[in-house]
Amino acid sequence: MRRMFLGNSDMVDLVDLRHRLHRRPEISGEERETAATIVAFLEPTGPDRIVTQLGGHGVAAIYEGAEPGPTVMVRCELDALPIEEISTSDHRSEIPGKGHLCGHDGHMAIIAGLARGLARNRPRRGRAVLLFQPAEETGAGAAAVIADPAFAGIAPDYAFSLHNRPGVPVGHARISEGAANCASRGIKIVLTGETSHASTPHHARSPAPAIAELIPALTALGPGGEIDADFRLVTVTHVAIGEPAFGITPGHGELWATLRTLNDAQMGALCEAAEALAREVAGRSRLDVAMSYHDVFHHCENDAEAVALLRKAMDEENVPHGPTAPSRGSEDFGLFGRKAKAAMFLLGSGDTAHLHNPDYDFPDDAIAPGARVLMRALRNLLGEAART
Ligand SMILES: [Zn+2]
Numbered sequence: 001m002r003r004m005f006l007g008n009s010d011m012v013d014l015v016d017l018r019h020r021l022h023r024r025p026e027i028s029g030e031e032r033e034t035a036a037t038i039v040a041f042l043e044p045t046g047p048d049r050i051v052t053q054l055g056g057h058g059v060a061a062i063y064e065g066a067e068p069g070p071t072v073m074v075r076c077e078l079d080a081l082p083i084e085e086i087s088t089s090d091h092r093s094e095i096p097g098k099g100h101l102c103g104h105d106g107h108m109a110i111i112a113g114l115a116r117g118l119a120r121n122r123p124r125r126g127r128a129v130l131l132f133q134p135a136e137e138t139g140a141g142a143a144a145v146i147a148d149p150a151f152a153g154i155a156p157d158y159a160f161s162l163h164n165r166p167g168v169p170v171g172h173a174r175i176s177e178g179a180a181n182c183a184s185r186g187i188k189i190v191l192t193g194e195t196s197h198a199s200t201p202h203h204a205r206s207p208a209p210a211i212a213e214l215i216p217a218l219t220a221l222g223p224g225g226e227i228d229a230d231f232r233l234v235t236v237t238h239v240a241i242g243e244p245a246f247g248i249t250p251g252h253g254e255l256w257a258t259l260r261t262l263n264d265a266q267m268g269a270l271c272e273a274a275e276a277l278a279r280e281v282a283g284r285s286r287l288d289v290a291m292s293y294h295d296v297f298h299h300c301e302n303d304a305e306a307v308a309l310l311r312k313a314m315d316e317e318n319v320p321h322g323p324t325a326p327s328r329g330s331e332d333f334g335l336f337g338r339k340a341k342a343a344m345f346l347l348g349s350g351d352t353a354h355l356h357n358p359d360y361d362f363p364d365d366a367i368a369p370g371a372r373v374l375m376r377a378l379r380n381l382l383g384e385a386a387r388t
């Protein structure tokens with residue numbers, strides 16, 4: 001086995017960093033303090049450049065090699081979730097209603113570990129870019145980073161990322177070529193009719209019957225229960241009708257649902273089906289209907305060469321790995337795959353609560369294997385200058 005590039009004191013610092021981040025979760029687009037904590041950790045590692053305010057609160061640290069070579073980017077996420085954490089750990093969230101319940105605090109600790117390695121041995125050629133991306137949970141962050149003029153100065157040839165996966169043993173990994181994460185998007189259906197006195201509902205055009213009909217009908221556009229080969233899934237996430245009052249027949253309603261498919265092409269057909277259904281039901285109830293899309297995630301595809309590089313790194317680091325089916329969950333990392341040879345792997349987080357569960361907490365023991373795999377992939381592409 002190769003020597004671990006992180007020593008015991010590094011591990012103490014990385015666990016401490018994760019716990020500090022975990023206590024102070026910030027949701028998508030609001031990651032100001034998180035970004036500052038990351039910059040404070042990165043500065044002593046002496047990167048050639050730190051880019052801040054990248055696509056929002058994004059941070060990128062750049063470590064140059066002396067010889068020409070590829071740019072290799074490793075990406076993690078800054079954001080937490082608007083969910084109240086119920087854990088009783090010492091590092092539980094101090095912010096009411098917000099929690100690091102997707103493990104992005106662990107991902108940040110892993111990438112911060114790479115900074116320690118790069119500080120001691122710069123790349124021999126090319127350059128390493130450590131990207132701390134904002135707003136992954138809403139699907140807005142990767143697009144904003146790519147659209148930021150400063151990203152043109154990063155222009156990665158390779159992009160790697162990971163996501164922790166409950167149910168896979170800690171220290172194990174999963175990866176496959178091709179489809180890695182589903183496409184998804186939220187559809188907001190707004191129905192407008194006319195109110196009346198609650199004693200004369202026949203004078204109103206209420207959205208209540210239409211919404212009652214749309215909930216099962218939209219859900220049935222997916223196969224229900226077990227997912228099909230196209231990964232079609234419709235999840236109703238929010239419904240509102242009228243006002244909280246007893247005297248008014250409602251004249252306004254909203255239904256929010258998340259549409260999910262294996263890839264972007266299939267998403268077009270599912271959107272058409274959902275829109276046609278909403279129009280038909282609204283028409284029968286004499287309601288005006290307006291539809292809009294939110295939190296749009298494109299599907300995520302793993303490049304075969306990038307996957308081979310990660311598998312080689314896993315083998316060399318003795319991290320057991322196997323294939324995986326595409327994740328139902330969406331990931332905006334897929335957008336980097338249009339700019340670079342990109343791949344994301346799943347890192348086991350063991351027998352824990354599910355992601356986004358109020359009791360989820362990234363296991364500290366998963367920091368080292370995640371960091372070892374990514375460091376090895378960086379070294380294999382960029383080489384290693386003598387210790388500075
Ligand atoms: Zn998440």
Ligand SMILES: [Zn+2]
Pocket residue numbers: 102103104163
């Ligand atoms: Zn996540």
